[in-house]
Amino acid sequence: MEVIELDDRLKEECGVLGVYTQPNSNEKPEAARIGFFGLFALQHRGQESAGLAVSDGSKVRFRRGMGLVNQVFDEAALDDLPGHIAVGHTRYSTTGSSELRNAQPIFCQSQVGDIAIAHNGNLINTKELRADLEAKGERFDSSSDSELIARIIVRNMHLGPEGAVGEVMRVAKGAYSVTVLTPRMLIGFRDPTGIRPLVVGTLGEDGYLIASETCAFHPVGGKPVQELEPGEMVIIDSQGMRFACGAKSERKAMCLFEFIYFARPDSDMYGTSLYTARERMGAQLAREHPVDADIVVPVPDSGIPAALGYSAESKIPFREGMVKSRYIHRTFIAPNQRMREMGVKMKLTALDNHLAGKRVILVDDSIVRGTTTKQIVKLMFESGATEVHVRITAPPITHPCFYGIDMADKTELAAAKMTIPELEKDLGATSLGYLSIEGAVAAVGKSKDHFCLACFNGDYPIPVPEDLRKDTLEKEGPVGEMAAISHGQLKLLNM
Numbered sequence: 001m002e003v004i005e006l007d008d009r010l011k012e013e014c015g016v017l018g019v020y021t022q023p024n025s026n027e028k029p030e031a032a033r034i035g036f037f038g039l040f041a042l043q044h045r046g047q048e049s050a051g052l053a054v055s056d057g058s059k060v061r062f063r064r065g066m067g068l069v070n071q072v073f074d075e076a077a078l079d080d081l082p083g084h085i086a087v088g089h090t091r092y093s094t095t096g097s098s099e100l101r102n103a104q105p106i107f108c109q110s111q112v113g114d115i116a117i118a119h120n121g122n123l124i125n126t127k128e129l130r131a132d133l134e135a136k137g138e139r140f141d142s143s144s145d146s147e148l149i150a151r152i153i154v155r156n157m158h159l160g161p162e163g164a165v166g167e168v169m170r171v172a173k174g175a176y177s178v179t180v181l182t183p184r185m186l187i188g189f190r191d192p193t194g195i196r197p198l199v200v201g202t203l204g205e206d207g208y209l210i211a212s213e214t215c216a217f218h219p220v221g222g223k224p225v226q227e228l229e230p231g232e233m234v235i236i237d238s239q240g241m242r243f244a245c246g247a248k249s250e251r252k253a254m255c256l257f258e259f260i261y262f263a264r265p266d267s268d269m270y271g272t273s274l275y276t277a278r279e280r281m282g283a284q285l286a287r288e289h290p291v292d293a294d295i296v297v298p299v300p301d302s303g304i305p306a307a308l309g310y311s312a313e314s315k316i317p318f319r320e321g322m323v324k325s326r327y328i329h330r331t332f333i334a335p336n337q338r339m340r341e342m343g344v345k346m347k348l349t350a351l352d353n354h355l356a357g358k359r360v361i362l363v364d365d366s367i368v369r370g371t372t373t374k375q376i377v378k379l380m381f382e383s384g385a386t387e388v389h390v391r392i393t394a395p396p397i398t399h400p401c402f403y404g405i406d407m408a409d410k411t412e413l414a415a416a417k418m419t420i421p422e423l424e425k426d427l428g429a430t431s432l433g434y435l436s437i438e439g440a441v442a443a444v445g446k447s448k449d450h451f452c453l454a455c456f457n458g459d460y461p462i463p464v465p466e467d468l469r470k471d472t473l474e475k476e477g478p479v480g481e482m483a484a485i486s487h488g489q490l491k492l493l494n495m
Contacts, residue, residue: 013196013262013404014104014120015042017088018179018210020186020236021203023057024084031055032081034220035088038209039069041216044264045120046090049103053116055183056083060114064103087181089118092406102144105181110154113183117153119146120212121175121196122404124464129171149178157182162244165189165233169247173462175255175403177228179210186210186236192247193461194230195255195403195452197269200241201225208236213267227269253452253461257405259444260394261302261365272445275305280443281393281435282309282363289433290314291389293359297321299376300348306393307363314361321355321362321380322348344375356384359430366394367423370414374427387430395437395456396420402464403452 017038019031035052050072051064061081065072069090089104105116123129123145130140130148138151149168156164161180165187168176175195180187188210190198201217201224203209209222217224228234230249235242255262258269265275282305296318298307311318325347360380367373373390380388396415410416414423415434424432437456441448454460 013045014092014118015039015045015090015212015216016118016120016177016179016198016210017042017086017212017216018118018181018186018188018236019086019088019203019207020209021084021207022238029056029082029084031084031086032078034203034209035086036069036073036078037219038211038216039088039090041219041264042090042212043069045212045262046092049091049100050089051091051103051105051118052081052086052088053105053107053181054081054083055085055114055181057085058113058183060107060116060181060183062105062107062116064100064105066100066103085181085184085186087116087118087179087186102142104144104146106142106144106147106150108147108150108154110157110182112157115150115154115157116181117146117150118179119149120177120198120404121191122402123148123172123174123176124402124462124468125173145174148172149176153180161185161187161235162233162246165244165246169231175462177212184237187233188228188236189233189246190228190230192231192249193251193253193452194249195253195461197254197258197263198228199224199226200228200234208241210234210236213263213269215264215267224268251461252450254450255403255405256440256444256451256453257366257394257455260440262405265305270444270446270450277444278305278393279309279312281440282306282311283313284309284439284443285363285391285393285433285435286310286313288436288439289391289431291361291431291433293361293387293389295319295321295354295358296361296363297355297380299362299364300324303364303393306365307361310361310363310391316361319354319358320351321360321383321385322350322376324348344372344379348376348379350379350383352383355380358385359387359389360385361389361391362429363391363393365392366397367392367414367427368397369412370423370427377428381428388428389431390424390427390429390433392432392434393440394435395440396434397455399455399458401455402460402468403454403462405455 019034032054049066050069053062087105105118108115126145152168153164156167176191177196177198200210201222203222214224231247233244233246259277263274267274296307296311296316298304377388398416400409452461
């Protein structure tokens with residue numbers, strides 16, 4: 001039986017983590033356990049594999065595995081990772097196939113000892129970098145672009161951490177937020193465009209934490225201090241924490257989808273609460289696309305803040321219309337239409353008594369192919385809704401992402417193939433309204449020049465090589481039954 005996962009939404013990117021605690025001869029070092037709970041808080045960013053590398057000051061040990069964090073690690077596994085420094089990773093593959101050899105952290109040997117790195121993002125000049133390094137004698141153990149970053153760092157550690165990271169920023173093009181472990185040092189850095197997030201802060205009185213999001217700090221007793229600037233690095237060792245510039249940032253372009261969907265709602269980015277930003281998106285959506293209806297219903301859980309905002313602005317009551325099963329993770333089923341449709345019903349149960357006879361405003365964060373949205377609209381009508389008005393907080397997705405999100409190619413994006421009236425009809429919705437780019441940006445509280453908006457408007461902040469664009473746009477012909485569900489299946493898992 002062929003393995004098929006359900007849902008047509010965006011696949012997650014990855015979560016990265018770094019832990020530094022001062023060694024104490026009177027206490028057992030707990031970097032691995034801190035790393036475990038930190039990764040648990042970042043599980044929403046990747047559920048394909050997880051890993052930790054831990055240093056005791058001289059030796060680096062690591063463990064990686066396929067599956068969720070609590071499937072990869074147990075008490076025995078954590079006991080086998082003694083040390084006071086750690087880097088960790090939760091992964092969803094964007095480059096490199098889904099297999100153990102591509103799980104992270106990536107482990108390499110260098111003249112300064114063993115090195116491990118965890119990477120969130122995607123490089124766009126992978127072919128050229130790999131060919132160049134192979135010509136210089138490098139041999140690769142994986143197909144992941146993350147190993148390229150690791151090899152560049154290893155080859156340049158004789159220049160010191162600033163020099164090694166600076167070389168990565170000189171030659172690597174694309175999105176990367178990275179944590180690096182050496183036997184005695186923890187490093188974090190962010191690409192000069194700052195597409196993916198990275199935050200640094202304190203951990204108790206004399207420890208430090210680096211994470212993709214601020215939500216990873218609270219569970220382990222950490223306190224976020226600042227987001228790394230694009231092109232900036234942080235170096236942490238026994239002397240404390242210091243910052244350095246690895247490359248000048250010519251353009252800041254953080255992924256707007258972090259604010260719309262990817263990051264957890266209890267995280268802060270750009271000094272803004274994501275929950276609050278999503279409420280404001282919902283309120284703006286109500287102003288841009290008002291409709292006379294009886295109830296505002298979110299697609300749980302990601303649609304809840306926006307639905308609350310829409311309800312508050314429109315004065316239409318908020319009402320839960322679906323309950324999500326919190327115990328269904330990835331779903332592997334036979335690839336036929338009836339079973340695919342069952343997948344949505346396995347994850348979502350409609351509350352018929354809330355929906356029957358009601359004109360419903362259905363609020364969600366995004367439409368990629370439209371397959372799942374269509375099934376949810378159908379579920380609403382089957383449960384007795386008389387009208388279903390779909391409202392989406394992401395602007396129409398019309399272009400593929402090259403910076404670390406496994407998004408469909410352009411031939412499969414619903415908003416690229418159809419006009420809004422055509423898509424409305426295809427979904428079976430009574431009406432369809434998207435939040436504008438300007439409305440989404442305003443809800444975050446920054447100007448448009450702070451964001452990557454490429455998937456909405458085709459303006460790629462880092463120029464994408466023509467061959468890579470061509471490969472993506474032409475990699476498949478007509479969208480068949482299999483292609484229509486083969487990407488972006490983590491949305492319902494995280495609702």
